[in-house]
Amino acid sequence: MVTHGADSIQRIASLGLLVTVLAIFWILQKCFRGPLAAIPGPWYSRFTDIVLKYYIFTGRRIHYIHQLHQKYGSVVRVSPNEVEVSDLAAYREVHRIGSGFVKAPWYDTFTPGMESNVFSMTNVHEHAARRRLLARPFRRSSLLTHFQRLVTERTRFAVAKIVQEANQGDCDVMKWWTLMTTDIIMEVAFGEKAGLLEAGEKNNYMKDLERTELSFSLQGETPWLYRFLKVVNPGAYRGIDQSLVNVIAKATESARKAKEGKLSPHNILSGMIEASRLEGTVVNDFGLGSQASALVIAGSGTTSATLTYATWVLLKHPAVRQKLEDELIRLPDDFDDVKLEGLPYLTTFVTEVLRVYGSAPGALPRTTPSHGIQIGDYRIPPGVTLTTQAYTMHRDPSIFENPETYVKLLILLHCLNSLAKNFRFDPDRFYKRDLTTDQKHAFTPFGGGTRVCLGIHLAYMEIRHGTAEFVRNCRHLKLSRLTTPESMEMENFFLIAPKGHRLMVESSVKTES
Ligand code: HEM
Numbered sequence: 367m368v369t370h371g372a373d374s375i376q377r378i379a380s381l382g383l384l385v386t387v388l389a390i391f392w393i394l395q396k397c398f399r400g401p402l403a404a405i406p407g408p409w410y411s412r413f414t415d416i417v418l419k420y421y422i423f424t425g426r427r428i429h430y431i432h433q434l435h436q437k438y439g440s441v442v443r444v445s446p447n448e449v450e451v452s453d454l455a456a457y458r459e460v461h462r463i464g465s466g467f468v469k470a471p472w473y474d475t476f477t478p479g480m481e482s483n484v485f486s487m488t489n490v491h492e493h494a495a496r497r498r499l500l501a502r503p504f505r506r507s508s509l510l511t512h513f514q515r516l517v518t519e520r521t522r523f524a525v526a527k528i529v530q531e532a533n534q535g536d537c538d539v540m541k542w543w544t545l546m547t548t549d550i551i552m553e554v555a556f557g558e559k560a561g562l563l564e565a566g567e568k569n570n571y572m573k574d575l576e577r578t579e580l581s582f583s584l585q586g587e588t589p590w591l592y593r594f595l596k597v598v599n600p601g602a603y604r605g606i607d608q609s610l611v612n613v614i615a616k617a618t619e620s621a622r623k624a625k626e627g628k629l630s631p632h633n634i635l636s637g638m639i640e641a642s643r644l645e646g647t648v649v650n651d652f653g654l655g656s657q658a659s660a661l662v663i664a665g666s667g668t669t670s671a672t673l674t675y676a677t678w679v680l681l682k683h684p685a686v687r688q689k690l691e692d693e694l695i696r697l698p699d700d701f702d703d704v705k706l707e708g709l710p711y712l713t714t715f716v717t718e719v720l721r722v723y724g725s726a727p728g729a730l731p732r733t734t735p736s737h738g739i740q741i742g743d744y745r746i747p748p749g750v751t752l753t754t755q756a757y758t759m760h761r762d763p764s765i766f767e768n769p770e771t772y773v774k775l776l777i778l779l780h781c782l783n784s785l786a787k788n789f790r791f792d793p794d795r796f797y798k799r800d801l802t803t804d805q806k807h808a809f810t811p812f813g814g815g816t817r818v819c820l821g822i823h824l825a826y827m828e829i830r831h832g833t834a835e836f837v838r839n840c841r842h843l844k845l846s847r848l849t850t851p852e853s854m855e856m857e858n859f860f861l862i863a864p865k866g867h868r869l870m871v872e873s874s875v876k877t878e879s
Contacts (some may be wrong), residue, residue, distance in 0.1 A: 475586025557633030617655025724811025
C-alpha cells in the first residue's frame with residue numbers, strides 16, 4: 367500500500383518535471399530561435415515587457431527607447447512581440463498610406479468596453495468612415511471661416527490673463543495655455559462656450575475627463591494592476607467610474623442638443639450629424655458624444671504642452687525672442703492666421719518647436735501586415751508590433767544637422783547633462799530654407815499617413831496665435847526663479863509635459879509697493 371502511494375507520488379513528480387522541462391524548452395526556443403531572435407536588444411526583452419512597462423509608468427518611455435536606439439541601432443526588440451524602428455525607409459513604410467500597417471491592438475485600450483473613436487479605431491474601414499464624417503470641419507479653409515475669430519479672441523484673452531497675473535507676482539503660463547486650448551476645442555467640438563479662461567481654473571468636466579483618461583491608460587498598459595488596485599482601493603475607483611458616467615452624460619446631452627439644433631451651427635457634433643445624414647448613415651448619441659469627448663482630450667493637452675515649451679524656449683533665448691519681436695511687432699492689430707502663416711521667422715520657430723517639443727513624440731505602435739517587412743538585415747514577420755517614435759527621428763544627426771547642438775561640447779566641458787539638454791533648440795536651421803526630402807519624411811510631430819493628426823491645422827493656428835500674442839504683449843515678462851531646467855525636463859505619458867507641470871514667469875518691471 368505504502369509502496370503504491372510512493373509510486374504515484376514519484377510518477378506525478380516525474381510528470382511535473384517533464385512538463386517543467388518542456389515549458390522551459392519551449393520558452394527558450396521561442397526566445398532564442400523565434401522569428402525575432404535575431405533582432406538586437408536588451409536580453410530581458412526576449413522574455414518580458416516588464417522593463418518597458420517600468421519606463422512607461424515612470425514617464426520615461428521616449429528616453430529609454432532613444433537610448434536603446436543609440437546602443438543597439440535602428441531596429442531594437444523591446445519586448446517579446448514588439449520592435450522599435452528608427453530606420454528612415456522603414457519609418458516611411460510603416461506610416462505610408464496603403465502599406466498595410468494598422469494601429470496595434472494597444473489602441474483598443476483607450477476605450478475599454480466602449481465604442482471606439484477616430485483615434486482608437488483599429489479597423490481600417492471603420493476608421494475611414496469615421497474620418498470622413500469629421501474631415502470637413504477640420505479643413506484649414508473651414509477653420510479659417512468658422513473658428514479663426516474664436517482662436518484670436520481666446521489667445522488674446524489668455525495673454526491678457528497672463529499679463530494681469532504676472533504683474534501681481536508669479537504666473538503659471540502652462541495653466542493659462544491649458545485653459546485656453548480646452549476652451550477652444552470644447553467650443554469647436556460641442557458648440558458651447560466653456561468659459562474656463564474666465565473662471566481661471568479647470569471645471570468639473572475637465573477633471574472628470576482627466577480621471578477617465580488616467581484610468582483608461584492604466585487599464586490599457588497593465589490590466590492586472592488596474593484590477594488589483596480596484597480590489598485594494600474600491601472607494602477611489604467608485605470616483606473614477608462616476609467620472610466616466612459624468613463625461614458620457616455631458617457628451618450625450620450635447621449630442622441630443624445638436625440634433626435638436628440647439629447648438630451654434632458650426633461644431634463637430636453638428637458637422638458629424640450633417641455628414642452622416644448626407645451619407646445615409648446614423649451615429650447614435652453615445653457615439654457622437656464619446657467622439658466629441660475624445661476630440662477634447664486630443665485637442666487640449668497636446669497643443670498646450672507644445673505652446674508651453676514654445677514660451678519657455680523663447681524666454682530662454684533672447685536672440686530668438688528678438689527676431690520674433692522684430693517680425694511680429696510690425697503686424698497690424700487685426701492680423702489673422704493667413705498673415706501669421708506667411709512670416710518666415712515665426713514659421714521656422716514653430717517648426718523647430720515641433721521638432722524638439724512636439725507633444726506626442728512617443729510610441730505609435732502598428733501591426734506588421736501579412737507580408738511582413740524587411741528592414742536592412744532583419745525580417746519582421748506578420749503580426750509583430752512595430753513601433754516608431756518621432757522623438758528619435760527628430761534627433762537623427764544624419765537627417766537634422768547637429769540635432770543636439772552643443773550637447774557633446776557641453777557634456778565634455780561641464781559634465782552637466784541637464785544643462786546640455788537645454789541647448790538643442792536652434793530655429794535658424796530652417797530659416798527661409800525648404801526641408802530636405804529626408805527631413806520632410808522624418809519630421810512627423812503630427813504622425814503620418816491615414817492616421818495623421820486630424821487637428822493639425824487647428825494646432826498650428828493656436829501655436830502661431832499664442833506665440834504671436836505672447837511676443838507682442840509680454841515683452842516685460844521673464845522666467846521666474848521657480849522655473850528651472852529640472853522643472854522643465856520632459857516627462858512622457860503618451861504626451862510630453864514639463865516635470866514641474868507648470869511654467870512660471872514674472873514681470874521684469876518692479877512695481878512700487
Ligand atoms: C501640438 C498639438 C498636437 C500634436 C503634437 C498632435 C499630435 C498627434 C499625433 C502624433 C497623432 C498620431 C497618433 C497616432 O498615430 O497614434 C495625432 C492624432 C490625432 N490628433 Fe493630434 N496633435 C495635436 C493637436 C491636436 C488637436 C488640436 C486636435 C483636435 C481635435 C487633435 C486631434 C487628433 C485626432 C482626432 C487624432 C487621431 C487621428 C486618426 O487616427 O485618424 N490633435 N495627433
